[in-house]
Amino acid sequence: MDGLLSFHRLPGYWYETGPAFVFSMAVNVQESKFQPTGGGKEMQEKVQESQILEPNTTLGVPPPKTLLLVKREGEGNPWHCLMEILSTYLTFDILRMPGGSFGEDSPLFKYPGDEDDTQVIILDDRDDGPYFDLWTLFARRKPVRLAELLSDQSISSNLDDVNLIVPLAGSSNPLWQDDAGNQQCTDSPVLDVFSRRVRDFYGIQDPPVRDGDKPIVLTFINRRDTRRLQNQRYLFSKLQKRNSHIKVQMIDFAAIPFSEQVRVARETDILVGVHGAGMTQSMFMHQRAGAVVEIQPDILDHNGFRNIAVMRGLGYYRTHAKRISPEEWREGEEEQEDMGEENSEGEDTQPKSENTPLKTTGRAKRGGTNREGRQINVEESGEIPEIVDSRIMKREGWHGSDVDIEESRFFEVVEAAIMFMYQKGPWKYDIN
Template identity: 35%
Template structure:
């Protein structure tokens, strides 16, 4: 039957005249075929276009119906009304533990800071104090701190008295500010009014740090015309850091970390006067960190992570310098990770690692180290034992290590005092470690840098209410084994058969644990915990090799 297409015949060939379309020549048929192909092409293009897919609510035109199990971007509805598919109610649940975790360890920590800001100066003041508050989870040891402040001061004159020391003085900084409480505008109840402390009642943190300590050197007086105001022609920023006077690596690491979070929040918070972020990206990279002390510390380099610039000392600033923008950061001891370290309760493992993961990426970038890949599983786990040389020394460590070397002949067993290594060497060693063993203390900070799914054995004092690094380790996806030391009297009775003193009872106090010379454990206990951690690592080898 004659039709649109010619009838092909193997016997007669493709040029059979009886099969050609009546009235069409060869050239006409070429044009018709080309037009048909073009029409098919246009149809398919439209069929797979984003507009068609959007209109139909499907990822693709074939075989996918919007609903559970597909992309979160999937939408349903008509062209006039497009809605996200809703999960059944049973899926919409978050425990109180996870809500708290998100509030202080997730993105909500920064969001809260960015959206909770208050002006402390009358609008007519030449200077400005704008303060922000960070959320916190209270512990018995930090019950006085309900909210953690950070501030921006604008129009700040640095003019210290010539005879003043670098740490404790009066009126080193001056801001032309007529102080006022934010509660005067926003408080509806006395409770709300008490939520905003006056400038001279800000929190004082450990080792005389925090804004409360810093403001002791500040003078707020709008009547003093010193030609330094928030409109001064100087767009530069400084971050004024009051550091803790100690050498504890955990303490010292929290300080630049909180300064980084301060900077991050200021890049999110909106300046109500400009409707733009307080700190632009260009400004953030040029902020100058200024130490308020003249100490040289081995952790000074960590502060380069905050802005990329090396810090300077306050004493190097010429008197009479007027700063347009001064950042007073969150104190190191305000870190939410201090809460994780000090808590004395058990709860669900935090599923959010938002703040922690970002910090670790910054550390590895700063140290120019590539994190160990999750697929890099050691057949024979590497064991690193932290050795202490002054206090909390394990009573029989040499013998225990020899037992472990005989038991795990193919494993690399490191016994190190981290004080002998550079910071980069410390992190590099920990990254290669599968089982980290040490007494609770500063050196256990390195649980932060262990590869995911590694194991840590944390030896605790005989009496200790806090959970140590357990929460941080579990947040990092580590297996945490907590062992306890013995009191000297218990150890002597168990190991040497010396009777306990008459009427002796285990002390119910942790006082003096940091100064104790020896940490007492039995061989069975120490070796047993390490063995459990090693077996955990061996269990990661699904093929049993």
């Protein structure tokens, strides 16, 4: 049929996700055949057999009318996980449009209503992860693993007419396309609606309107594994003393529930961090009322979070920092009155903490596929490929490095964001 992609041309995406991998893993499909009878042709379909429909179940509840088949890229990275949730939202938004069935005005998926008879089937064997509950956005029933469904023994005969939904892959959604370049989009209803949907799911309310005498809240994403900022405690302690209109907080997002991460982001005016998935939280900040500061490793030129900030109407400030080994990293100490000065011999007395560096996690060998389904093998060195214009480019060690930035450059970029906020919201401070 014109405009429809051939079933055998369904694409696969990286980390073995997307329709091609879902059907290969969970569904056995046999093509229809035409058999001539009498003076015409009648279509005689072979029975479509599915692995997920073979066994019976013992759930003791009516079988779902719709199954959402999900194979995830991972479970711990907020950017990857949220892109999958967004792609699934786009899938359901399309199915909810009128005229989904040929010759009919009714949608293929009715909301509200059909979500009560829909169940998410997880095909991968990964851990649930901190974002797992977001899958209940699309189905009221508790998500189950494929193995759980296969072990049930009571309702397989009632699943003959079940509807299957295979969502768009996470890396296929438009928000993730061409993130190596500077996008010119300054307003994204898709991103705005998605941000609101996630906040509504967790019941995140906007904080009360503040008076102009309240401080500007600056949140630093306190990474504790890789891409840590050298002497970060010293830098932010001194930043606080240099700027009386701000309140600095250092938050380890990985140590708190995702719902709390969203709340913190919503109450943040300036989000500061070294490049990483934690910067995804910028999509939950107040639209057109905040700023983002991104510190990238010296060899990286990535614009994904810049594009998010621009779409949300946030100020965006970027700088680069020298890579250092994890063994060189020190958290630093809070600034003292005599710190940051040069001694009589011209030597910098900025504190160098002698604390033992935090232990970093090992680099497990990983593999998968790129966005178009090409197989990727990652060496044990831990260098993870990045896809740019359909080419595989090694990250050359920035992924596991920490970073070190000169004190003056750090203050210059962060204080530019602070001054950006001087005439935002309730504040009306002079620049100088």
